[in-house]
Amino acid sequence: MDSKIYSNLKREYEIKKLQKEEDALSYKNKVFSENEILHKLDEKKNMLAIKSAKLMLISDDITRRIEKENLEIKLKEIDAKIEKELKRIRLSMESFNPKYDCNLCKDTGIIKSKGKYEICSCFNQALINETYKQSNMKKLDEENFETFDIGYYSKKVDKEKYGVNKSPFEVIENIKNIAYKFATNLDNKSVNNLMFIGNTGLGKTFLANAIANEAIKNGKTVVYQTAPILMDKIMDYRFSYDKTSNEKEQYNKIFEVDLLIIDDLGTETMTNNKFTELFKIINTRLLDGKKILISTNLTLNELYKRYEERVLSRIIGNFNICRFIGEDIRLKKKSYKKNS
Ligand SMILES: Nc1ncnc2c1ncn2[C@@H]1O[C@H](COP(=O)(O)OP(=O)(O)O)[C@@H](O)[C@H]1O
Numbered sequence: 039m040d041s042k043i044y045s046n047l048k049r050e051y052e053i054k055k056l057q058k059e060e061d062a063l064s065y066k067n068k069v070f071s072e073n074e075i076l077h078k079l080d081e082k083k084n085m086l087a088i089k090s091a092k093l094m095l096i097s098d099d100i101t102r103r104i105e106k107e108n109l110e111i112k113l114k115e116i117d118a119k120i121e122k123e124l125k126r127i128r129l130s131m132e133s134f135n136p137k138y139d140c141n142l143c144k145d146t147g148i149i150k151s152k153g154k155y156e157i158c159s160c161f162n163q164a165l166i167n168e169t170y171k172q173s174n175m176k177k178l179d180e181e182n183f184e185t186f187d188i189g190y191y192s193k194k195v196d197k198e199k200y201g202v203n204k205s206p207f208e209v210i211e212n213i214k215n216i217a218y219k220f221a222t223n224l225d226n227k228s229v230n231n232l233m234f235i236g237n238t239g240l241g242k243t244f245l246a247n248a249i250a251n252e253a254i255k256n257g258k259t260v261v262y263q264t265a266p267i268l269m270d271k272i273m274d275y276r277f278s279y280d281k282t283s284n285e286k287e288q289y290n291k292i293f294e295v296d297l298l299i300i301d302d303l304g305t306e307t308m309t310n311n312k313f314t315e316l317f318k319i320i321n322t323r324l325l326d327g328k329k330i331l332i333s334t335n336l337t338l339n340e341l342y343k344r345y346e347e348r349v350l351s352r353i354i355g356n357f358n359i360c361r362f363i364g365e366d367i368r369l370k371k372k373s374y375k376k377n378s
Pocket residue numbers: 185186187188190236237238239240241242243244245367368
């Protein structure tokens with residue numbers, strides 16, 4: 039692993055964690071200073087803390103113990119009053135917990151599992167994003183299952199145009215369900231890999247992002263890349279003589295991550311070497327039972343013309359094909375804007 043990327047990220051995590059904790063504390067201070075009841079109770083608590091420190095000075099064991107118990111009772115009473123007042127203003131002490139990005143590791147990047155320390159999946163994913171410069175995944179906040187709007191798909195059946203007896207709306211409803219099940223069942227061997235097929239502007243990349251987002255949310259690691267960039271990276275790696283450890287790491291991730299998303303398959307320039315590499319990746323992942331999502335603007339016919347039949351059949355046989363139909367949403371969005 040590239041130690042520079044690693045140490046930079048570690049630092050970023052430390053800063054982020056501190057920031058979140060500071061934010062939480064200053065929020066608590068703000069609430070307590072603006073509310074008279076809370077402010078007074080907090081002052082009392084501080085007094086008790088001082089008294090508690092002074093207990094150490096009492097030499098008589100029994101007296102000290104009794105005093106200590108007294109203080110603890112008082113402290114509990116004050117805490118109860120604080121909770122009561124917080125509840126009145128619709129808050130609780132939990133409102134002042136830091137809002138970590140990752141609840142698993144509390145933004146430390148490390149989790150303890152079965153007595154051992156492990157790197158948290160969020161940290162692994164951040165490393166992947168860093169090494170792959172997955173800036174194209176930035177849209178994840180915007181493109182998720184909640185924001186995927188099926189209102190853009192017509193409810194009219196057009197068998198002549200689309201060749202199916204279902205409306206684009208019905209089709210996308212079904213695909214969305216399949217996609218969600220896929221995203222939340224990456225470890226489930228009985229759930230098939232996915233292939234999105236359809237014209238441009240039908241939401242394939244959007245839904246791929248939604249899947250990536252959901253998977254990462256559930257602690258899975260994802261490499262998302264368009265076919266041209268992915269293939270270039272792979273070819274660079276395969277035919278370079280001195281490979282850095284970072285390059286090796288990056289290459290291995292393609293095989294290791296829980297989900298590999300290859301977007302826009304068919305837009306890369308094809309050579310025999312590339313084809314062999316692509317097949318190797320897909321085949322290895324299939325054998326390891328690791329999920330793949332492929333998206334393409336080509337039709338099945340066009341795919342068969344472009345790739346070797348024997349190989350493509352093997353791929354197709356292991357994928358659940360989702361055919362997107364409807365009208366270009368990019369254009370629809372534009373005309374909505376014009377009309378509004
Ligand atoms: N279901 C949807 N809800 C909202 N916006 C969508 C939806 N599907 C696609 N879009 C938007 O339409 C445009 C094209 O979608 P995209 O996913 O890139 O299509 P494709 O990958 O099929 O070419 C993008 O700007 C995207 O954000």
